[in-house]
Amino acid sequence: GESVGLHLPTLSVQEGDNSIINCAYSNSASDYFIWYKQESGKGPQFIIDIRSNMDKRQGQRVTVLLNKTVKHLSLQIAATQPGDSAVYFCAENKGDAGNMLTFGGGTRLMVKP
Amino acid sequence: DVKVTQSSRYLVKRTGEKVFLECVQDMDHENMFWYRQDPGLGLRLIYFSYDVKMKEKGDIPEGYSVSREKKERFSLILESASTNQTSMYLCASSLNEGYGYTFGSGTRLTVV
Numbered sequence: 001g002e003s004v005g006l007h008l009p010t011l012s013v014q015e016g017d018n019s020i021i022n023c024a025y026s027n028s029a030s031d032y033f034i035w036y037k038q039e040s041g042k043g044p045q046f047i048i049d050i051r052s053n054m055d056k057r058q059g060q061r062v063t064v065l066l067n068k069t070v071k072h073l074s075l076q077i078a079a080t081q082p083g084d085s086a087v088y089f090c091a092e093n094k095g096d097a098g099n100m101l102t103f104g105g106g107t108r109l110m111v112k113p
Numbered sequence: 114d115v116k117v118t119q120s121s122r123y124l125v126k127r128t129g130e131k132v133f134l135e136c137v138q139d140m141d142h143e144n145m146f147w148y149r150q151d152p153g154l155g156l157r158l159i160y161f162s163y164d165v166k167m168k169e170k171g172d173i174p175e176g177y178s179v180s181r182e183k184k185e186r187f188s189l190i191l192e193s194a195s196t197n198q199t200s201m202y203l204c205a206s207s208l209n210e211g212y213g214y215t216f217g218s219g220t221r222l223t224v225v
Contacts, residue, residue, distance in 0.1 A: 032212075032213075034213040034214075036213075036216075041219070041221075042218055042219065043117075043119075043216035043217050043218045043219045044203070044216045045216070046213050046214075046215065049213055089155075089156070091213070091214075093210070099144050099207050099208070099209055099210050099212060100161075101213070101214060103155060103156045105155045106155060
């Protein structure tokens with residue numbers, strides 16, 4: 001079946017380093033992708049999104065890259081801070097009616113001081 | 114900013130009780146969703162709704178029902194709570210196609 005997945009379940013980085021979280025998707029019809037951040041005990045928060053007509057989108061300290069050729073999505077966090085420690089989910093929208101998102105399993109980012 | 118408010122952060126209920134989880138959004142979103150989140154299982158869709166009085170089953174609807182009498186409110190009902198329904202419940206809302214979801218802060222339900 002079609003799925004959204006992540007390469008690494010846990011990522012540990014040093015404070016100040018850059019972080020890269022990866023996500024593979026298998027549905028070539030997906031046209032919209034989102035990254036969410038979920039801190040312990042809280043609901044997921046929207047970080048950044050990208051549509052399939054773009055390869056890259058930048059936010060504040062975050063960049064999302066989309067490689068449609070290999071169906072790969074990544075989230076880059078610059079100068080990672082302790083407050084970035086959380087679980088990060090990717091999600092894809094296949095463009096079906098009703099705006100259904102398919103979520104990845106999540107990657108835990110741990111920032112070492 | 115869109116706000117999705119879940120009425121309780123923590124709930125403890127007894128087996129067999131009828132449980133209501135309430136969710137309200139304030140931005141006139143058409144779509145609303147209920148998920149449960151368990152360690153190792155990720156987000157699993159219970160029910161969703163595209164419009165008032167409309168509901169669709171998600172991936173794991175058994176043991177749950179929903180109600181959407183007003184556009185802003187989407188309620189999840191556990192008809193007879195069981196211990197395997199102990200979980201984190203997340204409500205979300207969105208506009209129509211091509212938009213992300215806004216999530217509530219979650220309700221951690223424990224059934225004893």
